[in-house]
Amino acid sequence: xxxxxxxxxxxxxxxxxxxxxxxxxxxxxxxxxxxxxxxxxxxxxxxxxxxxxxxxxxxxxxxxxxxxxxxxxxxxxxxxxxxxxxxxxxxxxxxxxxxxxxxxxxxxxxxxxxxxxxxxxxxxxxxxxxxxxxxxxxxxxxxxxxxxxxxxxxxxxxxxxxxxxxxxxxxxxxxxxxxxxxxxxxxxxxxxxxxxxxxxxxxxxxxxxxxxxxxxxxxxxxxxxxxxxxxxxxxxxxxxxxxx
Amino acid sequence: xxxxxxxxxxxxxxxxxxxxxxxxxxxxxxxxxxxxxxxxxxxxxxxxxxxxxxxxxxxxxxxxxxxxxxxxxxxxxxxxxxxxxxxxxxxxxxxxxxxxxxxxxxxxxxxxxxxxxxxxxxxxxxxxxxxxxxxxxxxxxxxxxxxxxxxxxxxxxxxxxxxxxxxxxxxxxxxxxxxxxxxxxxxxxxxxxxxxxxxxxxxxxxxxxxxxxxxxxxxxxxxxxxxxxxxxxxxxxxxxxxxx
Amino acid sequence: xxxxxxxxxxxxxxxxxxxxxxxxxxxxxxxxxxxxxxxxxxxxxxxxxxxxxxxxxxxxxxxxxxxxxxxxxxxxxxxxxxxxxxxxxxxxxxxxxxxxxxxxxxxxxxxxxxxxxxxxxxxxxxxxxxxxxxxxxxxxxxxxxxxxxxxxxxxxxxxxxxxxxxxxxxxxxxxxxxxxxxxxxxxxxxxxxxxxxxxxxxxxxxxxxxxxxxxxxxxxxxxxxxxxxxxxxxxxxxxxxxxx
Amino acid sequence: xxxxxxxxxxxxxxxxxxxxxxxxxxxxxxxxxxxxxxxxxxxxxxxxxxxxxxxxxxxxxxxxxxxxxxxxxxxxxxxxxxxxxxxxxxxxxxxxxxxxxxxxxxxxxxxxxxxxxxxxxxxxxxxxxxxxxxxxxxxxxxxxxxxxxxxxxxxxxxxxxxxxxxxxxxxxxxxxxxxxxxxxxxxxxxxxxxxxxxxxxxxxxxxxxxxxxxxxxxxxxxxxxxxxxxxxxxxxxxxxxxxx
Numbered sequence: 001x002x003x004x005x006x007x008x009x010x011x012x013x014x015x016x017x018x019x020x021x022x023x024x025x026x027x028x029x030x031x032x033x034x035x036x037x038x039x040x041x042x043x044x045x046x047x048x049x050x051x052x053x054x055x056x057x058x059x060x061x062x063x064x065x066x067x068x069x070x071x072x073x074x075x076x077x078x079x080x081x082x083x084x085x086x087x088x089x090x091x092x093x094x095x096x097x098x099x100x101x102x103x104x105x106x107x108x109x110x111x112x113x114x115x116x117x118x119x120x121x122x123x124x125x126x127x128x129x130x131x132x133x134x135x136x137x138x139x140x141x142x143x144x145x146x147x148x149x150x151x152x153x154x155x156x157x158x159x160x161x162x163x164x165x166x167x168x169x170x171x172x173x174x175x176x177x178x179x180x181x182x183x184x185x186x187x188x189x190x191x192x193x194x195x196x197x198x199x200x201x202x203x204x205x206x207x208x209x210x211x212x213x214x215x216x217x218x219x220x221x222x223x224x225x226x227x228x229x230x231x232x233x234x235x236x237x238x239x240x241x242x243x244x
Numbered sequence: 245x246x247x248x249x250x251x252x253x254x255x256x257x258x259x260x261x262x263x264x265x266x267x268x269x270x271x272x273x274x275x276x277x278x279x280x281x282x283x284x285x286x287x288x289x290x291x292x293x294x295x296x297x298x299x300x301x302x303x304x305x306x307x308x309x310x311x312x313x314x315x316x317x318x319x320x321x322x323x324x325x326x327x328x329x330x331x332x333x334x335x336x337x338x339x340x341x342x343x344x345x346x347x348x349x350x351x352x353x354x355x356x357x358x359x360x361x362x363x364x365x366x367x368x369x370x371x372x373x374x375x376x377x378x379x380x381x382x383x384x385x386x387x388x389x390x391x392x393x394x395x396x397x398x399x400x401x402x403x404x405x406x407x408x409x410x411x412x413x414x415x416x417x418x419x420x421x422x423x424x425x426x427x428x429x430x431x432x433x434x435x436x437x438x439x440x441x442x443x444x445x446x447x448x449x450x451x452x453x454x455x456x457x458x459x460x461x462x463x464x465x466x467x468x469x470x471x472x473x474x475x476x477x478x479x480x481x482x483x484x485x486x487x488x
Numbered sequence: 489x490x491x492x493x494x495x496x497x498x499x500x501x502x503x504x505x506x507x508x509x510x511x512x513x514x515x516x517x518x519x520x521x522x523x524x525x526x527x528x529x530x531x532x533x534x535x536x537x538x539x540x541x542x543x544x545x546x547x548x549x550x551x552x553x554x555x556x557x558x559x560x561x562x563x564x565x566x567x568x569x570x571x572x573x574x575x576x577x578x579x580x581x582x583x584x585x586x587x588x589x590x591x592x593x594x595x596x597x598x599x600x601x602x603x604x605x606x607x608x609x610x611x612x613x614x615x616x617x618x619x620x621x622x623x624x625x626x627x628x629x630x631x632x633x634x635x636x637x638x639x640x641x642x643x644x645x646x647x648x649x650x651x652x653x654x655x656x657x658x659x660x661x662x663x664x665x666x667x668x669x670x671x672x673x674x675x676x677x678x679x680x681x682x683x684x685x686x687x688x689x690x691x692x693x694x695x696x697x698x699x700x701x702x703x704x705x706x707x708x709x710x711x712x713x714x715x716x717x718x719x720x721x722x723x724x725x726x727x728x729x730x731x732x
Numbered sequence: 733x734x735x736x737x738x739x740x741x742x743x744x745x746x747x748x749x750x751x752x753x754x755x756x757x758x759x760x761x762x763x764x765x766x767x768x769x770x771x772x773x774x775x776x777x778x779x780x781x782x783x784x785x786x787x788x789x790x791x792x793x794x795x796x797x798x799x800x801x802x803x804x805x806x807x808x809x810x811x812x813x814x815x816x817x818x819x820x821x822x823x824x825x826x827x828x829x830x831x832x833x834x835x836x837x838x839x840x841x842x843x844x845x846x847x848x849x850x851x852x853x854x855x856x857x858x859x860x861x862x863x864x865x866x867x868x869x870x871x872x873x874x875x876x877x878x879x880x881x882x883x884x885x886x887x888x889x890x891x892x893x894x895x896x897x898x899x900x901x902x903x904x905x906x907x908x909x910x911x912x913x914x915x916x917x918x919x920x921x922x923x924x925x926x927x928x929x930x931x932x933x934x935x936x937x938x939x940x941x942x943x944x945x946x947x948x949x950x951x952x953x954x955x956x957x958x959x960x961x962x963x964x965x966x967x968x969x970x971x972x973x974x975x976x
Contacts, residue, residue, distance in 0.1 A: 059334060059335045060326070060336045060337070060457065060460050061329070061335065061336070061337035061338065062324070062338045062456055062457030062458055062460070064369070064456055064458075076458075076461070077458065077461060079461075080794070082792070085793070091791045091792065091793065092791065092792045092793070093792070093794070094793065094794045125931055126925075126927050126928055126931055127927065128931070129926075129927040129928060129929075129930035129931035129934065130925075130926070130927035130930070132930055132934065133926055133929075133930035140927075146485035158485065193370075193374075194373075194377055195370050195371065195373040195377060195384075196370055196373060197373075197377075198374070198376055198377035199369055199370055199372070199373035199456075202373065202376065202449050202452050202453070203452060203458055205934050206452075206453040206458065207458060208931065208934050208938075209934070209938040209939070210462045212794055212931075212935065213792065213794030214796075214808075214935055214938065214939060215938075216792055216794070217792050217794050217809060217811075218809070218811065218939070218942045241852045241853060241854055241876060303579045303580065304570070304579065304580045304701065304704055304705050305573070305579065305580070306568070306701030306702055306704070308700055308702075320702075320705070321702065321705060323705075323706065364729045365729060366729055390729035402729065437614075438617075438618070439614050439617040439618035439621060439628075440614055440617060441617075441621075442617035442618070442620055442621035443614055443616070443696065443700075446620065446693050446697070447696060447697050447700065450696075450697040450702065450703075451697070454706045459706060547823045548814070548823065548824045548825070548945065548948050548949050549823060549824070549825035549826065550812070550825070550826045550944055550945030550948070550949050552857070552944055552946075564946075565946065565949060565950070567950065608973045610973055632973060646973065681858075681862075682861075682862070682865055683859065683862035683865060683872075684858055684861060685861075686861035686862070686864055686865035687860070687940065687944075690864065690937050690940050691940060691941050691944065691946055694940075694946065695941070695946060695950070698950045
């Protein structure tokens, strides 16, 4: 746990720093119990190209696709995973946070893409917040190490850059993958129109409460709905803001 | 498949070009497996005028109606259709993307409209993104060929134009239908107030995640909710961003 | 039908005119089959004051309340009503449109309100659009005749005015009820903070798709979800934009 | 009832005053039957630190976490509680309003927080409205007395301050707890990035209709859905805006 905790902190450090330039901001928004890079999703590339979605926990495939001259970008949310709380309360807690998964696949010909060379970048909730709050003159950069804290740590680094052009008349979304073993650098660029970016902002804003798990929290039956509050036992209901 | 693929590309080409002026943007947002003009909706005009909705897959009729002096505009979403994935995973994928259907019917008298002369225009998700991101000084134009890639291709072209007037104090929505066989051109204009346009923006923003299918994706039960993550089998859960 | 149709048109005429100053805008957004002032809600004032909600079709009472020095304003949505379509399709259509109901009750003492003298104003979807799109310097006025087209028509007129003050630092919401029989005019003023107005905008934006019935439209199971599209019968699926 | 009513009024008085500077605004938005500081939530600190959620009525724990150098802030919504209406209508009404709960825990070392010294602040719906409408140059302050109207009233006062810095490039959220018995003052500061604040605005906007109970109101089956409106009994359906 502590291991992935630190990995998350450094992970957020890199992406937050460029947003705020402040070390105080380095420890960004965590999922409950931390975001785990090795999350619970199968990623068979063949499946992905076939279905546009590689999540083991998604039985429905509905990516938003932006196919351009140099690369194809597909965007889809991955829901959080939950685990039972050990105490016998029957409660659940978010085990792994959801993400918005960006998948870039390079073009190999006019409207043909190499589905075996796709690269992924998983936006955390706070990185989604950065995307949806981007102004028509803004820019964001995020840095991930996909195998952080594993023995492959540092082998590969990924940088996602989102830049507004012409005062928001279009946007450039670029993924740069550097592999220090292979001494290789791949760069995948997708030019996005205002209309497409509006779809991204609207659908990611819709998805955000879902990937942090708030939508499920809302759909629970609230206590007290069965009985009158007069039956409430004060012992069980101390002051909302006052417990010490 | 390839046929409708190309038809979609050209279809998006026309509408995107005027938005961005860039050929690189020509290959716009696709529905999974492409948007198919011959989509799964019955369009009996009589039914439509009777119910305000011509979708075979909609059992509920709830269009938003804007009735003006020269024409009536009704707006309603059509949900995507899904198909089973051949592999025995029980998975579904979006087969045809949803749309926001605009229907224009000409006025023939004070508050009377000719329900037999209605013209339709189906906004794709990206065209909806263009509508909801329109500024108080903006303008958008979309071009469709309703029978693209069929033997009737090119016979008819439709142009939808949305223009802000008086700095957003009102909007003009115009549909122009040109029939090269009949050498005819129809133009249907509906003047829309700021209040009505706000309803369009708000309801289309609400509908957008639904017409791309993300709402259903969200309502699935996430994996891991039944068991503790300690039971997770690493083989099934490779690195989220790291599969090659 | 025609009767309530005309009544709706004149009703919208009054409210739209001040928004756009255009007669062309007079025929505003209609609910399917028109908005009927005599809608399906019981309005026992005693019930209302007791429960904060007078809708016969609402079994849950959750108004948003703004209690001020001169009057109390409570706000709650009323859902549309549906009716079966005569044809045996099992389809439903919106019979009466939903509204956002504003209820004003005058203060009779410090923090005491006369629940027997409440006055109501039902915002139509387009009037809600006007509220949620109001700028920090805007103003809106709506005129209703609650008994329009009945034999009591013209006896009473209601005017709702929403005005931004101090560049949006606060808002004044006023309901003026003129009774020509009693030669009386009542005016109920509620001063609303930016924070309270933000709650109104956010909750009314949330409610808008629901009061026009789009939320239910979204929750239907789309066709084709059971079978593969290859089984689709072309006869039943003519061109989406192409039916004449 | 009157007791907690007054406590709410004074409670809102303090928080509203700084927003509007107007006494007329002092009586802010109430939950149905008033917001009760002693709400129905268990607050075992150990549970809280363990689960990130102390709501007795939440069986799912999904807080949004912002961990910084001086303190950790976790944010989660608490749903309203409902009670049956005495009359045999089977109706429910909101008994206690939901809130957005902010929990601040002080740092005791690099990335270590003292979960036993957490302080809570429960944002009412109107206070949430103030947060989501905050501009890039705005500031809000709210004052609560957690034991208001109890015999401990006045012992402790809490002040929450939210300030935009650098024109919205970051935000400072501070909770100051003054204990007059212990002559102590605690101050917990969390610096929040634009991206994190965007997550707060988006998720709190999503949560707002839920904490006032409107989401459940929307999910009811509307009346008339079973039958044709022709069967409607006029006695039960007087004029919508016209009951005296």
